[in-house]
Amino acid sequence: MHHHHLPCNRKPFTTIFSFFLLYLNLHKLQTIESxxxxxxxxxxxxxxxxxxxxxxxxxxxxxxxxxxxxxxxxxxxxxxxxxxxxxxxxxxxxxxxxxxxxLPRCGFPDDVVDHKTAPFHTRKKYVYFPGRPRWTKDAPLNLTYAFSQDNLTPYLTPTEIRRVFRRAFAKWASVIPVSFVETEDYVDADIKIGFFAGDHGDGEPFDGVLGVLAHTFSPENGRLHLDKAETWAVDFDEEKSRVAVDLESVAVHEIGHVLGLGHSSVKDAAMYPTLKPRSKKVNLNVDDVVGVQSLYGTNPNFTLSSLLASETSTTNLADGSMMRPSEGIIYSTLTTVMAALCFLNW
Structure with a gap:
């Protein structure tokens, strides 16, 4: 696999990689529930x-x-x-x-996938669906997505939902050579997104407030279902419910499943299976990036700045306080991102 990155010479890489290992030592290393x-x-x-x-x-x-x-x-x-x-x-x-x-969590099982550990003993814990399925359309890979107009959430407008998913898809597209294009044709779209309640006909009924937040099927199925019973939010300053769930965090996670990633054991990865109410985890972690690139290759425009273009603030709670690392949701630091970029080019 050929990666296109800014060059990193040996001396800076050694220094950055040492910090990366230190970070990993400090922070040990698919439905959401409560x-x-x-x-x-x-x-x-x-x-x-x-x-x-x-x-x-x-x-x-x-x-x-x-x-x-x-x-x-x-x-x-x-x-x-x-x-x-x-x-x-x-x-x-x-x-x-x-x-x-x-804890609330993604509905996809954890223990049915084959673990894949990255080289250099960096404790990467990304995983795949059984058989390692991926989208296999002709290159360049363009996937369409659409929303079920009959299955939306009363908490958000269609415009807000579309804006959230546009950002979520963009995060994955920035690191792999895959484009995501919204379409109005729900029936023929590659990825079908909707909010459903209870038993909705796919054999995986939702269970009401919290519990399972969402579930997705492996490639090339493309169904991405969210529990309509949740209090979905895009702004915790506006949505005061104690059980509010950040839509973008769940969207980023479920799109990872759509692409073929299973659940990660890295707590600050987007593909970690749990998410607390009133918390955000919207950025891709090094583990997410390395995992999805092993399936699809690297976006030739992928650079440090493109990865940092996503939100980089630490996880915010409703009161503006920061979640402790022991609580399991930590954002990627600049050191981690720089180490990953050099690691991929090494």
């Missing part, structure tokens, strides 16, 4: 029963869909869950694990 919004402002030990944990592990691919689960299988499944979400691997339902089980 019911009680107070758990995001208070931090008591979560109250989750063993049967509820087993149901969660079954829902996201870690256990078979039956009740005959022995203790050894349960511990192994819980350990895989902890590994896939970048948690301490204890094999026990500790507070960190229980908190993640209660």
């Amino acid at each position: 019911r009680n919004p107070t758990q995001f402002t208070n931090n008591p030990t979560p109250d989750v029963s063993i049967p509820e944990i087993k149901l969660h592990l079954q829902r996201y691919g870690y256990l078979p869909q039956n009740n005959d689960v022995d203790d050894v299988s349960f511990v192994q499944a819980l350990s895989r869950y902890q590994k896939n979400l970048g948690l301490p691997i204890t094999g026990k339902p500790d507070p960190d694990t229980l908190s993640h089980i209660l």
Whole structure:
């Protein structure tokens, strides 16, 4: 694969890469889920029963869909869950694990994809759908997308929704040689976007407020469904609901699935499966970029400045405070981005 990047000579790369490794050491390394919004402002030990944990592990691919689960299988499944979400691997339902089980998340299972680790032992954790499917249209690859006019959300105008998805698609298009073009033809569009409630005919019913936020199907299916029951928001200053969900954050994540990426265990990656209410994670992380470029190649216009063109502020909460790294949603820093660019060119 040929990458087109600004040249990085060995000396600056060594320095930047050292900072990159330091960053990774400091910050250890597909549906979104919760019911009680107070758990995001208070931090008591979560109250989750063993049967509820087993149901969660079954829902996201870690256990078979039956009740005959022995203790050894349960511990192994819980350990895989902890590994896939970048948690301490204890094999026990500790507070960190229980908190993640209660978080809103993407509906796509975690434990059905083949892990792919990047070279240089940089702890990359991007993954693919089984069989590594991708869009295979003739180059240049142009994908159309359309919105179901019968399935929108009452919280946002069609103009706001279109603007959000335009930004979200642009983030992925900036790093790979793929163009996304909006069309009015929902039936024939490659990517079909809509807000649906409950059982909407695809075998994956939504579950109401929080819980599963959205789900997407692997290439070249193109269906991208969002839960209509959510309080979707584009501006937390205007939308005051404690359970408001940032549409752009979810859109960026689900488009990654549309392109063929599974869930990442890197907590600051766009493809990490969970997202707290009233939080934002709209920028691609190094892990997301390397993963999607391994499927489609590199956009020849991809540069440091194009990656930094997306929002670079740290995750904002409604009160303007910053989320701590331990809370699992961290934005890419300039050091990380520079290291990645040099890493791809090395």
